[in-house]
Amino acid sequence: MSAPYASPAKKTAPSAALQAMHKLGLVRDIDLALHLPLRYEDETRITLLRNARDGDTVQIEATVTQCEVQLRPRRMLKVTVDDGTGECVLTFFSFYPSQQKSMAVGAVLRIRGEVKGGFWGRQMLHPAFKAAGGELPQALTPVYPTAAGLPQPYLRRAIASAMQRVQLPETLPPGTPPPVMNYWGENGLQPLMGLREALHFLHHPTPDVALATLEDHSHPAWQRLKAEELLAQQLSQFRAKRERALLKAPVLRVPTPEPGTLTLVEQFLQQLPFGLTGAQQRVCREIAEDMARPLPMHRLLQGDVGSGKTVVAAMSAMVCIAAGWQCALMAPTEILAEQHFGKLVGWLEPILAPLGKKVAWLSGAQKKKERAAMLALVASGEAALVVGTHAVIQQQVEFHNLALAVIDEQHRFGVAQRLALRQKLAHAGLEPHLLMMSATPIPRTLAMSYYADLDVSVIDELPPGRTPIVTKVISDSRKDEVIARIGAQVAAGRQVYWVCPLIEESEALDLSNATATHTDLSEALPGVMVGLLHSRMPTAEKKAVMELFTAGIMGVLVSTTVIEVGVDVPNASLMVIEHAERFGLSQLHQLRGRVGRGAAASACVLLYSVNDNGRLSDTGKERLRAMAETNDGFEIARRDLEIRGPGEFLGARQSGDALLRFADLERDVALLEWARELAPTMLQRYPHLADLHIQRWLGAKSEFLKA
Structure with missing residues (x-):
């Protein structure tokens, strides 16, 4: 770890405060320096009560004229103060005897709170107060994000102390041009503000600053912080990619067959009941070219719902198997893993069986005897392809010569899990090839930032025969109409999904639940088999339900x-x-993609409910409008990023790679492009500055990018 950022915050706090600081990640002085205020309070001026308007948050200096505890209608402390221009009543529903004592009649206090007018005159509810005296602050008072056991005064002192100790050497290379979006002054584009200057200003802004520029992060001080943060992210991503390029991986090439015979890959394509789309063929070539190099592939395969990613994964597995190595495919849920297993067995076993090879299945719910048999197949190499859930990365699983790992719905797996899978593959000094798949298309700004270390393949074409899905947004007051529509669909030989957000009743959320809905639909649709599926059911029960539904x-x-x-x-x-309205956009899009997979016209009904005031939240409206307006997964992803931020897309990846704290990927694209352009040059020409910069912002977290 580089010296300027190695020093921990001084441990002078009580244990509770120390624990709270560690919980917030405030370990090093630089962590405290980068812990920026949520908002500010103006304690730089005293306002006379006669000038205070209703609703203003002001600071007054006044003398206590009356102080008493009232017991009706409830126990409260009422304190009347007078500043010579007017009176104000301070009300406290929660108070200590020491506070009451400090507000005795005759005490002169400095009081800050929101002034409210009323029948009984001006009032403040639970204002902050202290004894008057001393000079007024020259800067706005910061209010920091905190946790239980860590009061603001202590946090302010800790941050001020850290700011005095912390070393902030300049890490931007000499002559670095400012980003295009940096602010314009009288003489044109201004240089970026220095980091120490920017941090000092954000911790203690002067009273004349336009608060709006602090709140919307457009102030030049914020520009410096966001530029630094994005640069750290880009440096860490590019460095991880460059370090992987120095590693060795198995060279996976399909051997030339005997004259008059087909390669395993050609046999696979020949027995498929459908042809590959142009987009599938293109991404298969990209993946095959990667695996034929002696460098570890680190590729993200993304495609909309139903675009045919599984067959691309199968094709990649065949290339690996044909080269004489093993392949593993890991999925986040047993249902999805079993579905992959069923498809891959049907496609691959006719080709693998004559070679004495098999497709193995691993899951946490397997019986001991079956699991032992599968583990033996994997260890001997007889299992050319291993499909499963998290069970694939358990300690007792030993592979014979695993060279390719395919991770489906990669955002559902944690960084540590992906690292564990890579360690399974490491042998003879070789690294694995890694293919990660996602049905949530990644918006451009996310691909430029969080996925900068990956090569990305996109299936941008749906297989022929997929019918467009009509999306209807309907109030749950019309549920009976929807149930009638279900009856008509089933009578016509079709099948229906009904998705609920909860399994059982919750006192906290008044939402329909799967168990009650199952009962209601069973009663409303006599003669129709209505099934129930949720995560708490035993595996065998879930499997039986899915088999009945899949069979029609x-x-x-x-x-x-x-x-x-x-x-x-x-x-x-x-x-x-x-x-x-309670679901995320990408989740709604995924669910919608469960229909429209056959020749029949398909529909998705979004039932929404309103709150007690008869309103739907603005976020809920935005989500439902987006779903009704487009079936395009990339547009859905872009809107979801706007509404919910990057966490929705990154999922468990964030457990190692911290989400951006300050920059906004939608608004700060120009800063992101500046950082992307600067990072490779900085790594090549100024590696020491790059290391310092990464340590300042990420510390040890950059190690997780290797996953």
Whole structure:
């Protein structure tokens, strides 16, 4: 660790405060320096009561004229103060005897709070106060994000102390041009503000600053912080990619067959019941070219719902197997992993069986005897492809010669889990090839920032025969109409999904639940088999329900979001999502993609409910409007990024790679492009400055980018 950022914050706090500081990640002096205020209070001036308007938050200096505890209508402390221009009553519903004593009649106080007018005159509810005296501050008072056991006064002192100790050497290379979006002055584009100057200003801004520029992060001081943060992210991503380029990986090339025979890959393509789309062929070539190099592939395969990522994964596995190595495919849920297993066995075993090879299955729910048999197949190499859930990375799983790992819905796995899988593959000084798949298209700004260390392949074409899905947004007051529509669909031989957000009743949230909805639909649709599926059911029970639905025996499946990804039932033509306003956009899009997989016209009904005031939240409206207006996964992803921020897309990746704290990927694209352009040059020409910069912002967290 580089010296300027190695020093921990001084441990002078009581243990509770220390624990709270550690919980907030405030360990080093630089952590405290970068812990910026949520908002500010203006304690630089005294306002006369006669000049205070109703609703203003002001600071007054006044003498206590009356102080008493009232017991009706409830116990409260009432303190009347007078500043010579008017009176104000301070009300405290929660107070200590020491506070009451410090507000005795005759005491002169400095009081800050919101002034409210009323029948009984001016009032303040629970204002902050202290004894008057001393000079007024020259800067705005910061209010920091905090935690239980860490009061603002202590945090302010700790940060002020850290700011005096912390070393902030300039890490930007000499002559670095400012980003285009940096502020314009009288003489044109101004240089970036120095980091120490920017931090000092943000911790203690002068009273004449336009508060709006602090709140919307447009002030030049904020520009410096955001530019620094984005540069650290880009440096760490590019460095991780450059370090991987120095590693060795198995060279996976399909051997030339005997004259008159087909390669394993050609056999695979020949026996598929469909042809690959142009987009699938293109990404298969990109992946095959990567695996044929002696460098570890680190590629993200993204494609919209139903674009055919599984067959691309199977094709990649065949290239690996044909080269004489093993492949593993890991999925986040047992339902999705089993679906992959069923498809891959059907596609690959006819080709693998004559070679004495198999597709193995690993899951946490396997019986001991079955699991032992599968582990033996994996260890011997007889299992050319291993499909499973998190069970694939458990300690007792030993591979014979694993060279390719495919991780489906990669954002559902934590960084530590992906690192564990990579360690499974490391042998003879070789690194694995890694193919990560996502059905949530990544918006451009996310690809430029959080996925800068990956090569990205995009399937931007749907297979022929996919029918467009009509999306309807309907109030839950019309639920009976929807149930009638379900009856008509089932009578026509179609199947229906009904998705609920909760499994059982919750006192905290008045939402429909899967169990109650299953009962209601069973009663409303006599003669129709209505199934129930949720994550708490035993594995065998879940499997039996899915088999009935997949076979077309079950007409309606009531489920939680356990069917969000991968479930493929071409006969299902109607998706009903209850309390749709509570779901994220990408999740709604995934659920919608469970229908429209066959030739029948398909629909998705988004049932929404309003609050007690008869209103739908603005965020809920935005989500439902986006779903109704477009089926394009990339547009859905862009809007979801606007509404919810990058956490929705990154999922568990953030457990190692911290989300951006200050920069906004939608608003700060120009800063991001500046950082992307500067990072490679800085790594090459100024490696010491790059290391210092990464340590300042990420510390040890940059190690997780290797996943």
